[in-house]
Amino acid sequence: xxxxxxxxxxxxxxxxxxxxxxxxxxxxxxxxxxxxxxxxxxxxxxxxxxxxxxxxxxxxxxxxxxxxxxxxxxxxxxxxxxxxxxxxxxxxxxxxxxxxxxxxxxxxxxxxxxxxxxxxxxxxxxxxxxxxxxxxxxxxxxxxxxxxxxxxxxxxxxxxxxxxxxxxxxxxxxxxxxxxxxxxxxxxxxxxxxxxxxxxxxxxxxxxxxxxxxxxxxxxxxxxxxxxxxxxxxxxxxxxxxxxxxxxxxxxxxxxxxxxxxxxxxxxxxxxxxxxxxxxxxxxxxxxxxxxxxxxxxxxxxxxxxxxxxxxxxxxxxxxxxxxxxxxxxxxxxxxxxxxxxxxxxxxxxxxxxxxxxxxxxx
Numbered sequence: 125x126x127x128x129x130x131x132x133x134x135x136x137x138x139x140x141x142x143x144x145x146x147x148x149x150x151x152x153x154x155x156x157x158x159x160x161x162x163x164x165x166x167x168x169x170x171x172x173x174x175x176x177x178x179x180x181x182x183x184x185x186x187x188x189x190x191x192x193x194x195x196x197x198x199x200x201x202x203x204x205x206x207x208x209x210x211x212x213x214x215x216x217x218x219x220x221x222x223x224x225x226x227x228x229x230x231x232x233x234x235x236x237x238x239x240x241x242x243x244x245x246x247x248x249x250x251x252x253x254x255x256x257x258x259x260x261x262x263x264x265x266x267x268x269x270x271x272x273x274x275x276x277x278x279x280x281x282x283x284x285x286x287x288x289x290x291x292x293x294x295x296x297x298x299x300x301x302x303x304x305x306x307x308x309x310x311x312x313x314x315x316x317x318x319x320x321x322x323x324x325x326x327x328x329x330x331x332x333x334x335x336x337x338x339x340x341x342x343x344x345x346x347x348x349x350x351x352x353x354x355x356x357x358x359x360x361x362x363x364x365x366x367x368x369x370x371x372x373x374x375x376x377x378x379x380x381x382x383x384x385x386x387x388x389x390x391x392x393x394x395x396x397x398x399x400x401x402x403x404x405x406x407x408x409x410x411x412x413x414x415x416x417x418x419x420x421x422x423x424x425x426x427x428x429x430x431x432x433x434x435x436x437x438x439x440x441x442x443x444x445x446x447x448x449x450x451x452x453x454x455x456x457x458x459x460x461x462x463x464x465x466x467x468x469x470x471x472x473x474x475x476x477x478x479x480x481x482x483x484x485x486x487x
Contacts, residue, residue, distance in 0.1 A: 130175040131268055131327045132334055139348055146351055147239035149176040154350040161353035162444045165318050166485075169274035170349035171337055178242035178264040179324070180235040180249070186256025187233050191225060193256075194249050196376065196397070198386035202227035207295040207313055210384055211376055212248060213393035217400075218372040219379070221245050222364060224313065226297060234309075234324075236269075238366045268330035272337060273320035273349075273357075280341035281321060285310060289321065303336035305329040315354065317361035317487055356441050359450065362411045362482030368422055369409060369438040369452050378405045378454065407435060408460040411482040414449035414468065416475040425469040426453050426477075434459050437468065445485045455479070 127150045130136075136143065141152035152173065154161060164170045182190060191199045197210035206227050212220035221241040226234040237245045242264050253260055272281055278289040284303045287310055292298070297311035302323065309324035325333045338346065355365070364370045370379045377385070377400040387398055414420060420440030425433050440451030451468070459466055462481045467474040 128176075130173055131330050132173055132175070135331070135334065136173065136348070141348070141350060144351075147176055149239060151176060152348070152350045154352045155348045158350075158352035158356060159444050161347065161349045162356050164345065164347050165274045165316055165349055165353060165357055166445060167275070168345040169272060169276040169280045169320070169341055170347050170353075171334070171341065172271040172273065172349045172354055173268070173334070174271050174322075174354075175268040175330070176239035177269050178237040178239060178245065178262070179267045179269075180237070180246065181261045181263055182233045182235065182258055183261075184231060184256075184258030186258040187231060190249070190253055190256040190258060191233060191235075192389045193252055193391060195223070195225065196381070196386065196391055196393075197225070197384040198388050199225050199227070199233070200389065204229055205296050205298060207297055207311060209295075211370075211381055212245065213376065213391065213397065214248075214372055215392050216372075217375050217393060217396050219366075219370045219374060219376055219381075220248050220372070221366055222370060222381075226309070226311070228299065240367060266327055268325050268327055268333075270323045270325070270334060270337065271314055271316075271320065272323065272341070272346075273314045273316040274318045276344040276346075277320035280344040280346050281337065283340050284336055292321075303333045305333060308333070315363060316357040317363070317483060317485065318357065319487075356444055359439055359441050359452070360443050360445055360483065360485040362452065362484060364409075364452075365439060374409075374454075375400060375405060377401055378407055379409045404457065406457060407454045408457050409438070409452060409454050410460050410479045411484060412451055412453065412466060412468075412477045412479050413446070413484065414451075414475055414477045416477075417449075418468065418470050418473075418475045419449045420451035420453075420468045420470075420475075420477070426455055427467045427469055427474060428459070429465065429467065431467070431469075431474060434466065443484060449475075449477075450484045451477075
């Protein structure tokens, strides 16, 4: 299967980005170094091209009903301009995908899904759509998404819009004029924990908007950021990555997604998940910090002090902010409390680690 390219692929090449395959796309993994890019976002502001992400528009009287059927969070509490984090249960106790739900109006919603799952999610949601009065359009290939993240993001972008960015609450958005383009969605969301915005534009506006952001951000030290730093930034916050920390096989209750599982409506797998929440689960996704030197990586064994396997690492890295190895992984519930001593098996060595409360890096 040939890899797709994002519409601004040529710009990333001009900027000297290292391009790698990711979720079916050729994506910029870094422009300078992961460490430099990570610190730019934590301390100033950076721009990511994440146009590989998927967007579906649902319109009509039945749009909310369909969302309530397929997603675990309660979208009926949304108001115009509000965003919600949720996930799609798969009917077998696992997860189809995690996603964002945008309420544009009472009859129009946008779902933002992971790039690797666009086709799977579309097919999954579509099979339930015939029960509801709505139209569904997959606008993924027509939409670019730029994440402008970091403590200086609002300052860097403010000259490009009349929307008051400083006063925008987290997980809200405005459809507004931006960089001379109409109907741009400016969303106070992100995957870094550094604050900032995600900008949804049509492909024909994308290059103008990118260039305007780069120019406006120059005085604030804005730089382009690749997927390498995106991963270390999200990991420092303990944010899940689909395919690593959550999959078709992982229970959302085990994965710590109970907070977005609302039994106020009848959704797929509600009964199964309610029972899990009540009865408890045999394993849990936890964050851990290494006390010994080393870097945890996905699929490394997690053990007790005697070397008995109690779980597995799902994501791991050297945290640039903390200067130590951190990771996410599933462990037997008995080892899931913060403060629990666990070990990471690296080749033949057991490295001591401690379960900690997420996020690793406090906002």
